[in-house]
Amino acid sequence: MSFLEVFKTYRWDQVKNDIHRKTFEDVERALYKSHRNLQDFMALISPAAAPYLEQMAQQSHQLTQKRFGKTIQMYIPMYLSNECQNICTYCGFSLDNKIPRRTLSEKEILSEIGHIKGMGYDHILLVTGEANKTVGVDYFKKALKLITPEFSHVALEVQPLDQHEYEALIDHGLNTVLVYQETYHEEDYKKHHPKGKKSNFNYRIETPDRLGKAGIHKIGLGVLFGLEDWRTDSFFTALHLQYLEKKYWQTKYSISFPRLRPHTGGLTPKVEMTDRELVQLICAYRIFNEEVELSLSTRESHKFRDNVIKLGITSMSAGSKTNPGGYANAPDSLEQFEIDDQRSPAEITAMLRRQGYEPVWKDWDKVFTVLSF
Amino acid sequence: MLKIGDKIFSSRLFTGTGKFSNGAIMKEALLKSGSELVTVALKRVDPGSTEDNILSYLNDAQFNLLPNTSGVRNAKEAIFAAELAREALETNWLKLEIHPDPKYLLPDPVETLKAAEELAKKGFVILPYIHADPVLCKRLEEAGVAAVMPLGSPIGSNKGLKTLDFLEIIIEQSQVPVIVDAGIGAPSDAAKAMEIGADAVLVNTAIAVSENPVAMAEAFRMAVKAGRMAFEAKLAKPFDHATASSPLTSFIDEL
Numbered sequence: 254m255s256f257l258e259v260f261k262t263y264r265w266d267q268v269k270n271d272i273h274r275k276t277f278e279d280v281e282r283a284l285y286k287s288h289r290n291l292q293d294f295m296a297l298i299s300p301a302a303a304p305y306l307e308q309m310a311q312q313s314h315q316l317t318q319k320r321f322g323k324t325i326q327m328y329i330p331m332y333l334s335n336e337c338q339n340i341c342t343y344c345g346f347s348l349d350n351k352i353p354r355r356t357l358s359e360k361e362i363l364s365e366i367g368h369i370k371g372m373g374y375d376h377i378l379l380v381t382g383e384a385n386k387t388v389g390v391d392y393f394k395k396a397l398k399l400i401t402p403e404f405s406h407v408a409l410e411v412q413p414l415d416q417h418e419y420e421a422l423i424d425h426g427l428n429t430v431l432v433y434q435e436t437y438h439e440e441d442y443k444k445h446h447p448k449g450k451k452s453n454f455n456y457r458i459e460t461p462d463r464l465g466k467a468g469i470h471k472i473g474l475g476v477l478f479g480l481e482d483w484r485t486d487s488f489f490t491a492l493h494l495q496y497l498e499k500k501y502w503q504t505k506y507s508i509s510f511p512r513l514r515p516h517t518g519g520l521t522p523k524v525e526m527t528d529r530e531l532v533q534l535i536c537a538y539r540i541f542n543e544e545v546e547l548s549l550s551t552r553e554s555h556k557f558r559d560n561v562i563k564l565g566i567t568s569m570s571a572g573s574k575t576n577p578g579g580y581a582n583a584p585d586s587l588e589q590f591e592i593d594d595q596r597s598p599a600e601i602t603a604m605l606r607r608q609g610y611e612p613v614w615k616d617w618d619k620v621f622t623v624l625s626f
Numbered sequence: 627m628l629k630i631g632d633k634i635f636s637s638r639l640f641t642g643t644g645k646f647s648n649g650a651i652m653k654e655a656l657l658k659s660g661s662e663l664v665t666v667a668l669k670r671v672d673p674g675s676t677e678d679n680i681l682s683y684l685n686d687a688q689f690n691l692l693p694n695t696s697g698v699r700n701a702k703e704a705i706f707a708a709e710l711a712r713e714a715l716e717t718n719w720l721k722l723e724i725h726p727d728p729k730y731l732l733p734d735p736v737e738t739l740k741a742a743e744e745l746a747k748k749g750f751v752i753l754p755y756i757h758a759d760p761v762l763c764k765r766l767e768e769a770g771v772a773a774v775m776p777l778g779s780p781i782g783s784n785k786g787l788k789t790l791d792f793l794e795i796i797i798e799q800s801q802v803p804v805i806v807d808a809g810i811g812a813p814s815d816a817a818k819a820m821e822i823g824a825d826a827v828l829v830n831t832a833i834a835v836s837e838n839p840v841a842m843a844e845a846f847r848m849a850v851k852a853g854r855m856a857f858e859a860k861l862a863k864p865f866d867h868a869t870a871s872s873p874l875t876s877f878i879d880e881l
Binding site for chain 2: 318319320321322323324375405498502503504505544606609610611613614615616617618620621
């Protein structure tokens with residue numbers, strides 16, 4: 254059974270209703286047991302859990318330290334291209350946005366690598382829009398050939414691909430793929446993705462299955478907060494996570510928490526997610542799943558990031574640029590979204606150390622990836 | 627004294643190097659623990675980096691390095707990683723860890739045995755991390771490992787010796803040292819493992835994640851020592867009831 258079939262057995266409105274009907278008793282039961290199920294997760298993300306936030310934070314803090322220690326993994330995005338054939342109502346790279354388009358050449362990739370290595374990074378996330386003709390599997394292979402010798406851990410956040418394409422990229426040293434569903438609300442998904450290959454909801458929702466079959470080491474999941482009810486969308490993310498963990502049991506998983514940020518020609522969020530609610534969600538994920546990695550990008554503010562590293566987050570970026578060539582080639586070009594936390598890796602390192610955390614720059618070795626297949 | 631391979635250890639507390647808040651605290655805690663064998667994940671080692679290299683905190687003469695293969699999913703990857711570790715850390719000692727399941731990090735017995743057989747031929751001093759499976763321990767012993775490292779409970783769980791009955795069988799049967807690895811959450815767990823006759827224990831999370839890792843390291847040092855002394859002094863067996871009379875055999879005297 255693929256996840257799509259599992260997904261079809263649920264109804265959005267029913268799930269939303271179930272979450273909103275959770276009671277204080279449900280929340281307390283979820284807090285005091287040792288293994289939590291999806292019903293408990295629902296309780297923890299429900300409005301009824303709001304008064305329990307401090308207790309949730311304390312549990313999340315303890316569970317995270319037990320598993321991950323007093324460490325935060327550091328990664329940085331490298332945008333390879335902003336060419337895109339999709340229209341996405343919320344994205345700065347959307348086809349209908351009249352911005353200069355750029356795809357990095359091999360020479361430009363090399364100079365970006367040099368700059369990023371100089372910042373101390375060893376884990377990298379490669380990002381593009383979706384332009385299959387110019388920025389397809391062949392382009393990724395070429396890019397990986399330049400990048401994998403320089404970094405211990407390489408992740409990709411690009412258009413969904415076929416299983417055999419993922420297999421080919423894994424052979425080139427790819428370790429991790431992030432693919433966010435954006436929203437599990439099918440009708441709303443179609444509204445926000447009216448044109449391009451991305452408008453195919455089913456192909457996107459089955460992407461983690463294709464990745465699992467390809468034998469990828471790690472899959473990153475998430476939704477874009479601001480499109481739809483965050484609680485319902487998060488339930489489906491957790492459902493997806495649980496399904497994947499059982500089926501592709503040799504793969505590791507991470508969750509990200511992108512909140513809609515202003516960008517060129519932007520969309521105002523339909524549903525606001527407050528800081529308090531985001532903290533609730535981070536803690537709920539940790540209490541539900543002690544092992545999943547939780548990642549927070551520079552979309553979030555300085556103060557917010559400083560405080561949530563203790564509450565369940567296990568990896569973060571710093572000094573990020575969200576425009577292709579942003580580090581060395583074209584520092585002034587338009588970004589995909591606005592960075593909020595502008596601090597340098599050195600400043601983030603100092604902040605982490607002040608709080609008693611060790612920034613970890615290398616927690617993988619390319620020998621594990623290259624040899625797997 | 628404990629002998630593994632060609633090395634003699636006066637401390638029976640082995641330690642891990644993950645999860646500490648910084649290198650200096652790690653070093654201070656490990657020195658305090660008295661540990662002479664510290665395991666370090668190959669994936670954390672960056673030979674190219676000079677700054678904050680985990681190895682720079684482990685260069686004290688007290689420490690012997692035990693590289694581990696954490697991150698590999700099968701025998702083939704483990705063998706490659708082992709050779710890389712031997713080269714990078716200049717030791718043929720190896721903690722063989724193959725856990726294809728990244729969630730609970732439970733060891734794969736089939737791949738571990740396969741890798742151990744190959745690595746023994748290549749001259750490694752192998753300490754495999756495994757389930758508390760007595761038959762697997764005997765098979766690994768036959769393959770030529772230097773010690774076995776059965777788990778007390780899931781790694782990082784702090785749950786103590788959930789596998790106690792099986793550990794006792796392993797200790798009874800083993801011809802190589804038995805090191806209880808994983809799950810030891812409190813000094814009392816470590817003492818218990820030593821009391822039942824384990825040759826050593828390996829502790830990481832309980833020290834690293836404690837609020838005071840240095841004090842906790844010392845507590846473990848003392849517990850391991852106390853447990854070993856108790857084992858050597860032969861513990862009295864506990865009885866549930868006092869045995870004052872002999873209701874079943876007193877008739878003999880009346881005959």
